[in-house]
Amino acid sequence: MDVRANQGSMLKLILLSILVPALNVGLHFSIFLFFRSSDLPPVLNALLAVIWGIFGIYSIYFSLNWVVEQYSDKWKERVIPYVFVGPAVLLLGWLLFLPTLRTLYLSFFNADSTRFVGLANFGAVFTDRLLLTALRNNLLWVVFGTLACVILGMLVAVLADRSSFERLAKAIVFMPMAISFVAAGVIWKFIYYYQPGDDQIGLLNAIMVQLGLQPQGWLSMVQPWNNLFLIVILVWMQTGFAMVIFSASIKGIPEDMLEAARMDGAGEVRIFFKIMLPVISSTVLAVTTTIIVFTLKIFDVVMIMTGGQYGTEVVATEFYRQLFMYQNAGYGSTLAIVLLIAVIPVIILNLRQLQKEGSF
Amino acid sequence: MAKRKNKAPKRKANWLVNTILAIICIIWFIPTLGLLISSVRPAADILQTGWWTVFPHRQWATEEQVKLPKDTDLRQPITVNGQTFSDDQLKSGVMQGDKRLVWENRRSRTVDVQDKKWSGFTLDFTTLNYETVLGGKQYKITQPDGTVKTEQGSGMGRSFWNTIAVVIPSTVIPIFIASFAAYAFAWLKFKGRRVFFVIVIALLVVPLQVALIPILRDYTALGLNGTYFGIWLAHTAFGLPLITYFMYNSISQLPRDLFESAYMDGATNFTIFSKLILPLSVPALASISIFQFLWVWNDYLVSLIFLGSQPEVQVLSMNIANMVGSRGSDWHLLTAAAFVSMLTPLAVFFALQKYFVRGLLGGSIKG
Secondary structure, eight states, rough: HHHHHHHHHHHHHHHHHHHHHHHHHHHHHHHHHHHHHHOOOOHHHHHHHHHHHHHHHHHHHHHHHHHHHHOHHHHHHHHHHHHHHHHHHHHHIIIHHHHHHHHHHHHHBTTTTTTTTTTHHHHHHHTTTTHHHHHHHHHHHHIIIHEEEEEEEHHHHHHHTSOHHHHHHHHHHGGGSSSSSHHHHHHHHHHHHOSSSSSOOSSSHHHHTTOOOOOOOOOTTTTTTTHHHHHHHHHHHHHHHHHHHHHHHHHOOOOHHHHHHHHHHHHHHHHHIIIIIHHHHHHHHHHHHHHHHHTTTHHHHHHHHTTTTTTTTOHHHHHHHHHTTTTTEEEEEEEEEEEEEHHHHHHHHHHHHHHTTTOO | OOOOOOOOOOOOOOOOHHHHHHHHHHHHHHHHHHHHHTTTTHHHHHHHSOOGGGGEEEEEEEEEEEEEEEEOTTTTTTTTTEEOHHHHHHOOOOEEETTEEEEETTTTTTTEEEEEEEEEEOOOOHHHHHHHHHHEEEEEEOOTTEEEEEEEEOHHHHHHHHHHHHHHHHHHHHHHHHHHHHHHHHHOOOOHHHHHHHHHHHHTTTTTTHHHHHHHHHHHHHHHHTHHHHHHHHHHHHHHHHHHHHHHHTTTSHHHHHHHHHHHTTTTTTHHIIIIIIITTTTHHHHHHHHHHHHHHHOOOHHHHTTTTOOOOOOHHHHHHHHHOOTOOOOHHHHHHHHHHHHHHHEEEEEHHHHHHHIIIIIISOO
C-alpha cells in the first residue's frame, strides 16, 4: 500500500516537474508572440513589456522553486542549487560560451562558411594593411586609453578625498559615464570641428587661432595622432568609472594605518606609493582589467566620430564592416578571435588573483 | 558621502589639491557645457559662431568705413589713412595702431576700420530645437503639381519608450538571475560549483563581438531579431558574468550565522534568498543596477545588431546615430537630441548616487 502511495506521489512529482516548466515556456512564448505582432501605442507597449520582463523572471524562479519544494528533503537539497544557478549557466552557455567556440570554428572557413581554409584568415588578418592598422590602433587604445583612465581616475580619487568640494568634483568627473557614446560623439564634434579660415566653431581650433596657429583637421589630417584625439573621448567618459571605484576602496583603508605612517614622518606621496597603492592593488587590477577589455572592444566612438576613416579603424569597426558590409563571416570571426586571444593573459591574471585571495 | 569609519576629522584641504582638482573639473565640464549652450541656440548661430561667444568676450567691431578711390590698383600698395598695405594684408586683416583694417568689399574698395569691443551674453535663447526633436521635424515637400505639403517627421517619443522597454527588463533580469547564481555559488554545495564559477569569471573578459555572429544566426532561425525579448536575452548574457562576479563578492561576505538560524527554523533557500539576502544586498544591488542601467541605456552596438533600425523598435542611441549619419549638418537638432538622451541616465545617477557609493563600500570591492 505504502509503495503504491509512494509511486503515486512520485508520478505526481515527475508530472509536475515536466508540466510547470512547460507551462512557463508556453505562457511566455505566447506573450512573446503577442508582443511581436502588437500594434499597441508605444507607451502602453513599453509599460507592458517592462511588467512582463520583471514579473516573468520572478514567476519562472518562483514556480520552479515551488516544484522542487514538493520533493523529498534529500532531493530538494540536491536540486535547488541547480535551479538557482541553472538559468545563468544556460544563458551564458548559449549566448557566450558556445558562440565563442562557434566563432572559432567559423574563423577557419571562407567568407560564406562553405569551404575550410585552415589558418588562411589568420594569415590575411596579419598581412592585410587595413586590418594591421586596426590592430595597431587597438593597441593604441588599450595602452593609452587604459593608462590615462587609471592614472587620472586615481589622481581624482586621491585629490577629491582631501579637497573641500569632494561631492561636486566626483559628480562632475562621473557625469560623462551617464552619456552615451553617440551623444558624446555630438559633444566632441563641437570640440574637434574644423573648417578653413579664422572663424572656427570648434573649441580646439578656436584656441589654435587665438594662439596665432593654423586650425587643424584633428580627426582627419593629423595622423596617426587622430587616434589619440579619439582616445581622449574615451578617457573623458571612463575616468569617472575608475575614480568611483578607487575612491570607494581608498576610503576603505583604515585611517590609523595612514596616521601611523604620518607620525613616522612619511610624506603624502610616499604614503600613496608605499601604503595606499599596495593595499588597493587588487582593486587596481580589477579596474584595469575592466577598462582593458572595454578598450579592446571599442566600437561606438570610432563609428560615430570617423566611421573608421582616416586610419582610425579598430578591430571592432573592421569586424562590423567585414560582417555586415562585405558579408565575410570568415574574416569577421577571425578578427573576433584575435581579440579573444589578446585578452587571454588578462583572464589568467584575474583567475590567479582570485585564487590568491582565496575566493574559492 | 561615506563617513570615515573612525570619524576622523577631514584633514584640512590644501590649496594646491583644490586648485588641481578644480582645473580637472573645469576641463571635464566644458564639453557638456558646450552641448547644453549649443542646444538652446538658434540653428544659424550654431553654424556661424562658437558656443563660447555667448560669454562676454572682446571681438572686433567695425567703427568706421573708409572708401578708397574707385580706381585704386589692387596690385599696387594701397594707401589707407596714410599707411600702405598690400591687397593680401587687407584680405586677412592688418593692424594700424590698435585698430584693425580689413576689406569690407574689394570691388567697391571699402575698408572696415575695426576696434576691439566688449560683447557678450548674446545668447539668443530658443527652445525650438527641443520642440523639433521631441515632436518631430516638419518637412516641406513641393509636390509635382506645385503645392507645398508639410509632413511631420517622427520625433524621439517613440524611441524613448522603446528604450524604456529595452532598458528596464535588461537591468532587472540579469541582476535577478545573477543574484540567484551568486547566492548558490557562495552558500550552496553542489557538483560542478568550482568549474561553473571559473567559467563565469573567464567569460568576464570575452569580448562580446566574439559572440555576435553565432547569436545572430540563432536569432534569425528563432525569429528573435528585432524583438524586445531577443535584446533582453542578449543584454542579460553580456552583463551576467560581471554582475554575478560583483554580487558574489557582496553576498559571500554576509555573515553565515545570519541565515543559518533562519535555515534551522525551516526557511527554504528561496525564502532566505528573497527575505534576507536581497534586502541585505540593497546597496550592492543599487550600485550594480546603476552601471547596468547606464551601459544598456547607452549601448549602441548590441541594439544596432539585434534590433536593426526599424522605427517600431529603434532605441534612442540609434535614433541619434542616424541623425548624425543622415543629417550631419543639423547641429541644432543633434545637440538637443543628445541632451534629451542624457537626461534620464543623469537623473537616475543623481537619484541613486547615495546608495551607489555605499554599495561600493559595502564589501563589494575588496581593498
